[in-house]
Amino acid sequence: MNFFRDIWNSIVRRDSLSTDKGKSELVFLNVWLHIHPAKVKKEHLRFRHTFYLGFITFFLFIILVTTGIALMCYYRPYPSQAYQDMKDLQFVVFLGPFIRGMHRWAAHLMVICVFLHMCRVFFTGSYKKPRQFNWVIGVLLLLLTLGLSFTGYLLPWDQLAYWAITVGTNIGSYAPLVGGQLRELLLGGHTVGQAALIRFYVLHVAVLPGLVGLLTIVHFWRVRKDGGLSRPLWKLERKPVEELVTIGAPAEPAALRVSSAAQSKTYGLMEVVTGKPIFETVSPDEEEDTVFAYPYAFLRESIALMGTVVGLMVISILYHAPLEELANPAKTPNPAKAPWYFLGLQELVSHSALVGGVVAPALMVLALLAVPYIDRNPSRRLRERKWALWLFSAFVVANLVLIIIGTFFRGPGWAFIPPWVHVVAGAE
Amino acid sequence: MNRRSFLGWGAAGFAALCSSVAVSFGAVLRYLVPDVFYEPPQTFKVGKPADFAYGPPTFLADEKIYVFRDREKGFSVASAVCTHLGCTVNHFQSDDRFHCPCHGSIFAANGAVVHGPAPKPLPWFEVTLARDGQLSVDKDKVVPSTYHLMV
Numbered sequence: 195m196n197f198f199r200d201i202w203n204s205i206v207r208r209d210s211l212s213t214d215k216g217k218s219e220l221v222f223l224n225v226w227l228h229i230h231p232a233k234v235k236k237e238h239l240r241f242r243h244t245f246y247l248g249f250i251t252f253f254l255f256i257i258l259v260t261t262g263i264a265l266m267c268y269y270r271p272y273p274s275q276a277y278q279d280m281k282d283l284q285f286v287v288f289l290g291p292f293i294r295g296m297h298r299w300a301a302h303l304m305v306i307c308v309f310l311h312m313c314r315v316f317f318t319g320s321y322k323k324p325r326q327f328n329w330v331i332g333v334l335l336l337l338l339t340l341g342l343s344f345t346g347y348l349l350p351w352d353q354l355a356y357w358a359i360t361v362g363t364n365i366g367s368y369a370p371l372v373g374g375q376l377r378e379l380l381l382g383g384h385t386v387g388q389a390a391l392i393r394f395y396v397l398h399v400a401v402l403p404g405l406v407g408l409l410t411i412v413h414f415w416r417v418r419k420d421g422g423l424s425r426p427l428w429k430l431e432r433k434p435v436e437e438l439v440t441i442g443a444p445a446e447p448a449a450l451r452v453s454s455a456a457q458s459k460t461y462g463l464m465e466v467v468t469g470k471p472i473f474e475t476v477s478p479d480e481e482e483d484t485v486f487a488y489p490y491a492f493l494r495e496s497i498a499l500m501g502t503v504v505g506l507m508v509i510s511i512l513y514h515a516p517l518e519e520l521a522n523p524a525k526t527p528n529p530a531k532a533p534w535y536f537l538g539l540q541e542l543v544s545h546s547a548l549v550g551g552v553v554a555p556a557l558m559v560l561a562l563l564a565v566p567y568i569d570r571n572p573s574r575r576l577r578e579r580k581w582a583l584w585l586f587s588a589f590v591v592a593n594l595v596l597i598i599i600g601t602f603f604r605g606p607g608w609a610f611i612p613p614w615v616h617v618v619a620g621a622e
Numbered sequence: 623m624n625r626r627s628f629l630g631w632g633a634a635g636f637a638a639l640c641s642s643v644a645v646s647f648g649a650v651l652r653y654l655v656p657d658v659f660y661e662p663p664q665t666f667k668v669g670k671p672a673d674f675a676y677g678p679p680t681f682l683a684d685e686k687i688y689v690f691r692d693r694e695k696g697f698s699v700a701s702a703v704c705t706h707l708g709c710t711v712n713h714f715q716s717d718d719r720f721h722c723p724c725h726g727s728i729f730a731a732n733g734a735v736v737h738g739p740a741p742k743p744l745p746w747f748e749v750t751l752a753r754d755g756q757l758s759v760d761k762d763k764v765v766p767s768t769y770h771l772m773v
């Protein structure tokens with residue numbers, strides 16, 4: 195049928211995928227796919243270089259947006275309605291508990307994956323020149339993810355929600371000079387009430403997801419502009435530097451050979467247009483180590499996507515998202531705990547609100563942002579960056595230890611109670 | 623137009639642009655600060671003196687205050703909001719102290735911090751007798767813990 199073929203051809207304008215040209219055009223001519231290069235290095239597809247953590251984080255975000263929009267169809271951000279709507283989602287909405295579970299567990303997983311992704315980038319030294327600024331964007335994305343979680347958990351308007359936000363925003367008010375005003379601005383008032391709920395809702399469903407979306411685009415774009423992913427560490431170990439040349443350094447004949455080879459192929463278009471986006475040091479035969487993004491990269495990314503979705507579905511069928519009692523401003527639950535990823539902060543705060551709640555986190559964030567500018571050691575080889583590895587590991591371990599103490603070792607009144615000691619409820 | 627006046631006008635224009643951006647920014651920020659708060663009032667009546675028993679303080683949940691009534695000294699009102707991060711403290715009769723469930727602060731019966739992390743004592747609020755014979759509390763008026771109202 196010419197009619198249908200015309201329609202098909204008006205949508206899909208590439209050559210057949212059996213040809214190399216078709217495979218390249220699939221990427222170039224598609225607005226969603228062209229964030230990929232037409233050909234990718236085989237080494238970048240290796241699981242043990244990236245663990246696909248960045249992709250999984252992104253997929254989780256997509257899942258959060260879709261399930262979040264589904265939740266928005268029932269949820270009303272008003273104190274007298276919000277908790278009611280959560281109960282409806284739990285008991286009377288078809289698939290309600292499942293959608294809520296997906297949203298809740300994806301949020302937890304996203305926090306974990308963002309963090310692990312950051313660790314991967316650090317340990318492989320992938321924040322070094324020319325990728326410094328993309329690390330900074332990544333740190334902002336980490337903060338935004340935490341912000342989404344923070345604003346998200348006021349929304350169910352249960353006890354956890356109410357007290358976590360009361361405590362959390364009070365921490366903010368310890369910030370010097372602007373603290374008090376900052377809290378008032380965030381809450382739209384002096385206590386956590388209706389004004390706070392609508393503001394958190396706006397941040398949670400519009401402002402923060404929007405910012406995450408925008409920064410994600412920048413993040414991905416810069417991965418490409420910084421010359422693709424970093425080289426896996428095992429490739430660095432293999433060849434001494436002298437044998438390598440830099441693509442795009444025109445003085446080297448070998449380099450010219452590589453780029454002219456690329457020019458003669460359609461998939462080299464990006465490289466021709468932008469001059470020399472690749473700052474990586476590669477050997478002349480490196481070019482042969484590439485494969486077409488279709489199907490190799492797309493297949494792997496699809497598997498990561500499927501794995502994420504299916505894994506989350508299974509978790510959401512097995513476990514429902516918890517919901518505590520209706521928020522009660524008069525009665526603070528004992529112990530009042532924030533979700534696990536903020537319990538490290540809560541542990542710090544239990545020692546001092548100013549130092550633990552403001553100074554220490556602020557220094558931590560500043561240090562993270564500055565990592566690529568402080569660490570000026572150009573080497574990415576593990577054994578040449580002992581200091582950096584020790585320091586970062588200490589940072590990770592400190593965070594984990596604080597979270598573990600806050601989660602398992604703190605009982606009523608925030609007293610230090612090991613998990614193996616049983617506390618009789620209500621004994622005060 | 624000569625080079626000098628061009629630069630002058632350019633600089634003036636740039637300054638005007640910057641200041642209008644700054645003003646707009648400030649205006650948006652100000653927009654976000656409400657002028658009307660739909661919150662419980664800071665001054666409120668809590669009932670007739672006879673409604674309150676002697677002995678352990680009465681906790682008023684909505685107002686987050688403890689009302690004390692002492693035979694000799696009369697009425698006094700303490701805040702039930704922990705000065706650390708705002709959790710509601712519980713008054714325990716067993717030791718006549720306030721305990722905060724969030725991070726373990728303990729306050730003495732007069733509001734003083736016995737155990738951190740709370741940085742400040744619990745504040746006491748002014749309590750007066752209104753014309754209609756009810757007790758009236760003003761949370762905007764902080765008084766020393768020795769303040770009492772005898773009726």
Ligand code: HEM
Nearest residue numbers: 258259262263265266298301342343346347349350399403
């Ligand atoms: C990185 C992204 C996100 C994170 C980490 C996140 C986190 C959370 C958390 C922790 C909750 C409380 C969940 C619960 O108690 O069940 C929540 C609730 C909610 N979220 Fe998100 N969220 C994200 C994105 C979104 C987006 C993009 C939307 C909408 C466009 C959205 C809409 C909602 C709604 C309507 C609720 C209230 C319903 C509920 O509490 O289950 N979320 N979110």
Ligand code: FES
Nearest residue numbers: 704706707722725
């Ligand atoms: S809020 Fe009372 S001890 Fe932290």
